[in-house]
Amino acid sequence: MPLARDNTRSNAFALHELERHQRRRKQGIPTLSVLTGPPGGTMSLWRNWLDSRHQALCVSRDVSEAKVIREWTAVLTRSRNLEADAADFLGTAAGLPRASCSHV
Structure with missing residues (x-):
């Protein structure tokens, strides 16, 4: 998974990849998503994506x-x-x- 930076282009790419991973999961393909980057920005991106899908977060x-x-x-x-x-x-x-x- 790409580095989740504060810039819009990197975030857009990371969100695109998270959606791609979700499509694989729906197809029954076991998929693990890993975000790397500064903890604050990465966690914010992850929470926003989960919130948009009404999914729970567990750290x-x-x-x-x-x-x-x-x-x-x-x-x-x-x-x-x-x-x-x-x-x-x-x-x-x-x-x-x-x-x-x-x-x-």
Whole structure:
């Protein structure tokens, strides 16, 4: 991912790449986005992009995988119905119609 500088051209390119990554995710392609640059500007760009998509932000400074997962789960629980998400995922994997999976 390109350096997220304060100038508009770099930010526009980074936003373009974040959108491209999101399209890949929607296609079921596992994709990891990494932004580099000055912490303030980079975090601001990341927050603005997430806010525009109504997505949650979780910043963890922990190195324990279990603790990071707990932090992410707590954030997601505030913004999503994880039980419904799991039912949809499992139903889709089993080939069931989406409407029949969302009743949790």
